[in-house]
Amino acid sequence: MDFWSEIFMALRRNKLRTILTGFAISWGIFMLIILLSVGNGLKNGVNTNFADRAKNTYTIWSSETELPYKGHKANRWITLTDKDIEYLENHLYHVDEVSPVFSKGGTLIFEDKSKSVQVEGVKPIYKNIEGIKIKEGRFVNENDMKTKAKVVVIDKITAELIREKINSDKEMENPVKVRKTKRYKKNDVSILGQLVMINGINYTIVGVFEGQMWGSMGQCYAPYSTMQQIYNVNNKYYQLSFTTKGLVTKEDNENFRKELKRNLALLHEFSPDDQRGVWIDSSMLNALETNKIFNTINVFIWVIGIAMLISGVVGVTNIMRITVKERTFEIGIRKALGAKPRSILMSIVMEALIITTVFGYVGMFIGVGLMEIANKVLESVNAGKGPNDVAVFMNLSVDIKIVLMATIVLIISGVIAGIAPAWKAVNVKPIEAMNNRS
Amino acid sequence: MIKLEGINKTYFGAQPLHVLKGIDLNVEEGELVSIMGASGSGKSTLLNILGILDNYDEGNYYLAGKLVKNLTENQAAEFRNRFIGFIFQSFNLIPFKTAVENVALPLFYQGVSRKKRNQMALEFLDRFGLKGWADHYPNELSGGQKQRVSIARALVTSPKIILADEPTGALDSKTSIEVMRILREVNASGITMIIVTHERGIANLTNKIVHLKDGVIENIEENNVKSVDFERDIK
Ligand SMILES: Nc1ncnc2c1ncn2[C@@H]1O[C@H](COP(=O)(O)OP(=O)(O)O)[C@@H](O)[C@H]1O
Numbered sequence: 209m210d211f212w213s214e215i216f217m218a219l220r221r222n223k224l225r226t227i228l229t230g231f232a233i234s235w236g237i238f239m240l241i242i243l244l245s246v247g248n249g250l251k252n253g254v255n256t257n258f259a260d261r262a263k264n265t266y267t268i269w270s271s272e273t274e275l276p277y278k279g280h281k282a283n284r285w286i287t288l289t290d291k292d293i294e295y296l297e298n299h300l301y302h303v304d305e306v307s308p309v310f311s312k313g314g315t316l317i318f319e320d321k322s323k324s325v326q327v328e329g330v331k332p333i334y335k336n337i338e339g340i341k342i343k344e345g346r347f348v349n350e351n352d353m354k355t356k357a358k359v360v361v362i363d364k365i366t367a368e369l370i371r372e373k374i375n376s377d378k379e380m381e382n383p384v385k386v387r388k389t390k391r392y393k394k395n396d397v398s399i400l401g402q403l404v405m406i407n408g409i410n411y412t413i414v415g416v417f418e419g420q421m422w423g424s425m426g427q428c429y430a431p432y433s434t435m436q437q438i439y440n441v442n443n444k445y446y447q448l449s450f451t452t453k454g455l456v457t458k459e460d461n462e463n464f465r466k467e468l469k470r471n472l473a474l475l476h477e478f479s480p481d482d483q484r485g486v487w488i489d490s491s492m493l494n495a496l497e498t499n500k501i502f503n504t505i506n507v508f509i510w511v512i513g514i515a516m517l518i519s520g521v522v523g524v525t526n527i528m529r530i531t532v533k534e535r536t537f538e539i540g541i542r543k544a545l546g547a548k549p550r551s552i553l554m555s556i557v558m559e560a561l562i563i564t565t566v567f568g569y570v571g572m573f574i575g576v577g578l579m580e581i582a583n584k585v586l587e588s589v590n591a592g593k594g595p596n597d598v599a600v601f602m603n604l605s606v607d608i609k610i611v612l613m614a615t616i617v618l619i620i621s622g623v624i625a626g627i628a629p630a631w632k633a634v635n636v637k638p639i640e641a642m643n644n645r646s
Numbered sequence: 647m648i649k650l651e652g653i654n655k656t657y658f659g660a661q662p663l664h665v666l667k668g669i670d671l672n673v674e675e676g677e678l679v680s681i682m683g684a685s686g687s688g689k690s691t692l693l694n695i696l697g698i699l700d701n702y703d704e705g706n707y708y709l710a711g712k713l714v715k716n717l718t719e720n721q722a723a724e725f726r727n728r729f730i731g732f733i734f735q736s737f738n739l740i741p742f743k744t745a746v747e748n749v750a751l752p753l754f755y756q757g758v759s760r761k762k763r764n765q766m767a768l769e770f771l772d773r774f775g776l777k778g779w780a781d782h783y784p785n786e787l788s789g790g791q792k793q794r795v796s797i798a799r800a801l802v803t804s805p806k807i808i809l810a811d812e813p814t815g816a817l818d819s820k821t822s823i824e825v826m827r828i829l830r831e832v833n834a835s836g837i838t839m840i841i842v843t844h845e846r847g848i849a850n851l852t853n854k855i856v857h858l859k860d861g862v863i864e865n866i867e868e869n870n871v872k873s874v875d876f877e878r879d880i881k
């Protein structure tokens with residue numbers, strides 16, 4: 209008991225030294241937490257941006273050949289047809305469901321508002337293939353396909369634009385009432401059933417989908433049959449997308465891609481060695497590429513983290529050395545008054561232990577606290593973002609076990625770092641220690 | 647109480663310096679002895695050996711009949727704690743401890759309870775007129791006050807011997823007389839006292855003067871201190 213009060217008194221009376229030492233420890237732990245959580249936030253952010261693409265889907269794009277083959281000249285357009293769909297669905301075991309995609313750029317107009325959009329004519333199954341999440345209304349259905357209905361499913365941001373327009377119209381009609389009752393909140397107004405004009409054709413909005421677009425263009429989906437009729441493309445397809453089954457490993461996917469290419473080459477009579485002809489894109493193989501990025505981020509975080517921990521250990525070691533040196537005079541006096549080496553050593557080590565522990569945890573609390581605040585801020589920032597924006601950071605987090613481990617490593621290294629110089633100082637002849645007046 | 651036989655001490659620095667060249671000395675219990683000599687003659691070295699703050703190369707040192715040689719750190723600590731009280735020219739108080747905490751510190755190493763040792767420390771401070779300064783830090787005290795604190799610290803464990811290295815070296819003459827009067831009083835209570843000084847005036851206030859020159863004892867002078875000497879003999 210007396211021993212502890214001696215130590216606490218020494219810590220209290222040497223505030224500057226205590227705080228400087230403590231600050232170094234707190235700072236180290238704090239920085240480690242910030243680094244780890246920023247790294248994790250980056251990872252989570254990137255992860256979310258890719259989450260929608262996690263399904264294993266394939267896309268085939270038609271293209272020009274590069275090589276002459278079997279009497280065909282080079283630079284021949286390969287066109288995909290219903291035959292290809294039939295072939296994919298019936299002859300390739302791994303192909304699940306196929307949808308052709310017809311893409312057309314254009315301008316969407318709603319009253320006096322307009323926006324560039326990409327319209328994709330697709331089959332209902334495309335919703336599953338692309339993992340599209342419906343926010344309001346519905347996706348393109350079989351009935352639309354049959355009747356070639358002029359309906360469209362639009363993205364969240366474009367929907368917002370239309371909603372705002374409707375709201376402001378209503379406010380113009382009856383400004384007082386609206387302001388008083390605040391009846392028309394953003395999401396109250398349904399835009400389903402509204403008419404929009406895309407490239408001169410009127411479509412009825414039947415759904416709004418959730419989704420992250422890259423770039424500022426809007427994205428719309430319409431029935432494939434409707435687009436086919438409007439743009440007169442008959443059964444020629446430029447893009448086919450399908451889901452797969454039974455492809456688990458990277459190797460599976462690479463083999464399947466080769467097989468697919470070989471089959472299509474056979475079907476369309478282009479060289480199997482042709483780099484072009486058709487493009488085949490695999491979301492899983494893309495994801496594996498993305499994983500490489502994650503791994504790089506991970507390695508980066510760990511390398512910096514460990515470097516920081518090492519520098520923390522070195523810092524603590526130095527502080528302990530300086531502390532002991534600074535205390536040599538005091539140690540000399542204590543020895544002259546009859547202190548035994550063990551008692552001095554214990555008090556130095558205990559002081560180091562208390563400082564590193566207390567300030568280590570202070571750093572931990574500040575770091576985790578700041579992280580939580582940053583999370584709150586990020587949450588609101590990300591919430592304000594539309595699907596066009598990419599959340600770079602999301603859900604900062606840190607494995608508390610790792611932080612605890614790092615703190616413990618610092619504490620132990622601080623203590624060990626203190627023991628060696630303290631042991632040396634303690635065993636110096638008292639007169640030498642006392643002459644060592646700093 | 648103290649018996650030295652052929653003590654030799656060499657400092658092995660860049661150049662070996664043979665400081666003590668065979669010191670033989672006896673100090674009986676209750677004596678008041680001064681060690682006098684020019685600066686660099688080896689007085690402090692000798693005193694540090696007596697206080698087991700430093701070791702010696704050759705000879706034998708008996709303290710209270712026990713041979714002080716090759717002691718373990720713990721044995722040396724025991725001796726310093728129970729047997730010896732130190733007074734230094736530069737006081738050597740711990741700066742971040744108050745007067746009363748400084749005085750109580752040796753008792754901490756004896757395992758005396760906090761309450762008891764603070765009470766004892768206060769009694770000793772009171773004895774030297776420092777009760778009102780108990781909670782002051784060393785840097786808030788004058789030189790004379792600091793030296794009285796360090797005397798209190800040396801006495802608080804009731805040691806057998808007080809070793810004082812130039813106890814008045816950092817003090818003006820008036821304060822020096824005051825400190826010497828206290829030390830004589832302490833000696834009168836039966837504690838053996840050895841004072842190192844290079845001032846004749848201080849040595850004259852002790853009962854036996856050991857003259858040290860170039861590492862050997864030149865002569866030992868018996869000195870009869872009359873109370874009238876007291877004020878006059880200090881410069
Ligand atoms: N730790 C040491 N290392 C080397 N030389 C020392 C050391 N301490 C004292 N000396 C030298 O030993 C000689 C005697 O020193 P000291 O005993 O302090 O003399 P005094 O106290 O009589 O002035 C001096 O020349 C001094 O420089």
Ligand SMILES: [Mg+2]
Nearest residue numbers: 689690691811
């Ligand atoms: Mg000296």
